[in-house]
Amino acid sequence: MPDTNAKTIWNIPNILTLLRIALIPVLAVLLLSPSREAGFWAAAVFAVASTTDWLDGYLARRMGIVTVFGKFLDPIADKLMVMAALIMILPYNRVPAWMVLVILGREIIITGLRGIASSEGIVISASDLGKFKTIFQMVAIIGLLLHYDYHWFFGVDNPYLIVNMHNAGMFYLWIATIMTVWSGADYLAKFMRVIAR
Template sequence: MLLDNRSPIWNIPNILTLLRIAAIPVLAVLLLSPSREAGFWAAALFAVASITDWLDGYLARRMGIVTVFGKFLDPIADKLIVMAALIMILPYGRVPAWMVLVILGREIIITGLRGIASTEGIVISASDLGKFKTIFQLVAIIALLLHYDYRWFFSIDHPWLYVNMHNVGMFYLWIATIITIWSGVDYLVKYMRVIAK
């Protein structure tokens, strides 16, 4: 797919990306409250934003309107909404601070290295590890936003039918954090090899 520098900024994929950025302050306001209801709506908003992340990329490729603006803005939108969600639930003790530091630190370092590489005309392809990291991260954040116990079947009240979404979120966040470190090291190794050449 060739990069089309002449495509207008106001196309469907870019509008979806901008809507994802616009959702960030709404998400932050919802997460000012630790209540079950606020967490539910925050999780729903985050889930919809995650779907638009996949959808805007799919539409850009399908419609042949991959733009410089879109390629720049899309990963920034992804990182901003993840950062917003993790930072906003930090005061409630729903996520360990060191995990947030590792996840956000990795994103800042890799984004910086990509920027440096691109100024030299170097493109370092993303690995599948990065995709797995994103999937586990998104699932973890949605579960952590839900946080409370939920029943699988709303009409049946039995202890075995309850699931603690915080525990589910932490399980996936551990996996996401391990892959975050792994993919970060993998990218650094690739970067050093390319720069060495």
């Protein structure tokens, strides 16, 4: 008799999520070097992984194959990607340690609260704040991985057309950090209201 549970796990959205997790060691190995080339390829890997984050959710809803396994694994894959990138660039002083602490601390706390709510049979849906926070994090990290100055306009050597990707990344990371605290406080307030009932 075929294992129907295995069929629900091995679908395209879940495979994309597993691919995202499989890319984490590749990202980590690339970031062992602070070189421009390593950063470029790490940013490319991170961008591909970020795209699969959007794509797996879209396909799961479009194909009507949202699974418990996928709902569990998808946010974990996101957090692992973000954690890996931020931790690997810490030794190169590309990101303030306190920002990494705030971002990772929030993820650990919210994951714990979700686990408590889930054990009580309560589902607290993710807010738009959390989704925007994730988008800003992804954009910021790509900028921080690229780090160096880039001539984005067909290689034209004009100082006004050069973008310092580190500064661009930090700009978005500040927004992401503010949204991290805001969305975390919002989730905590929702959690307290639901548990109080």
